[in-house]
Amino acid sequence: MTATSPGSASPSAAPPGFAYGLTLPGVPSSAGVARAVVRSVLRAHGLDRHALPAQLAVTELIATTARLGPGEDVHLFLRHREDALRLLLWDQHPRHRDPEDEGRCAERRRRSLWLLAAVVDDWGGEWGTVEARPPHRGTKSWVVLPR
Numbered sequence: 001m002t003a004t005s006p007g008s009a010s011p012s013a014a015p016p017g018f019a020y021g022l023t024l025p026g027v028p029s030s031a032g033v034a035r036a037v038v039r040s041v042l043r044a045h046g047l048d049r050h051a052l053p054a055q056l057a058v059t060e061l062i063a064t065t066a067r068l069g070p071g072e073d074v075h076l077f078l079r080h081r082e083d084a085l086r087l088l089l090w091d092q093h094p095r096h097r098d099p100e101d102e103g104r105c106a107e108r109r110r111r112s113l114w115l116l117a118a119v120v121d122d123w124g125g126e127w128g129t130v131e132a133r134p135p136h137r138g139t140k141s142w143v144v145l146p147r
Contacts, residue, residue: 017081018045026065026072026091034058034076041078042085050085050145053119054078057087057127057143060116064109065091069138084125087143090132109139120145 020041024030035055042051058076065074072092079086109129120127125145132138 016045017079019077019079019081021078022076024062024074024076026062026069026074028063028066030066030074031059031062034062037076038078038087045080047080047085053123053125053145054085054087054143056119057116057145058089060113061087061089061141061143064112064141065089067112068109072138083147085145087145088140089142090136090138090140092138109141113141116143 018041020037022034022037024033035058038054038058039051042048042054062074062076065072069091074092075090077086077088077090079088113127116127120143123145125143127141127143129139129141132140
C-alpha cells in the first residue's frame with residue numbers, strides 16, 4: 001500500500017473512463033456548441049487540464065468539415081480511457097470519383113488542420129484522418145491527447 005499525504009489523490013483516484021457522442025450540423029457555428037460540450041464534459045470528469053487542446057481540436061475539425069461538406073451532419077465522439085482523451089469527428093464528405101480530386105481534397109484537409117497538428121504534437125499526442133469504412137461514407141478524423 002502506498003501512503004499519500006492528506007488532500008493528495010491516490011493513484012487509484014484517476015477519473016473513470018467515459019464516452020459521449022453528439023451529432024451536429026456541419027456549419028461553422030457548431031464549433032462553439034462542441035467547445036461548450038467538451039469543456040463541460042471534461043470539467044465534470046475532473047479533466048480540466050485537457051480543456052484547451054481538446055476545445056481547439058474540435059474547433060479545427062468542425063471548421064474544416066464545415067468548409068468541405070457544408071450542411072452535412074458531423075458526429076463527434078469524446079472518450080477517455082487508458083489514461084488518454086480521444087476525440088473522433090466523422091463527417092459525411094463523400095469520396096471523390098477522380099483520384100486527383102480526392103488527393104487535392106485530402107491535401108486541403110491536411111493543410112487546414114496545421115494548427116491542430118501543432119497543438120497535438122506539443123501535447124505528445126497524435127492525430128489523423130481515415131476514410132470511413134463501407135457502408136458508411138465520409139472521413140473520420142481523430143485526436144489522442146495523453147494524460
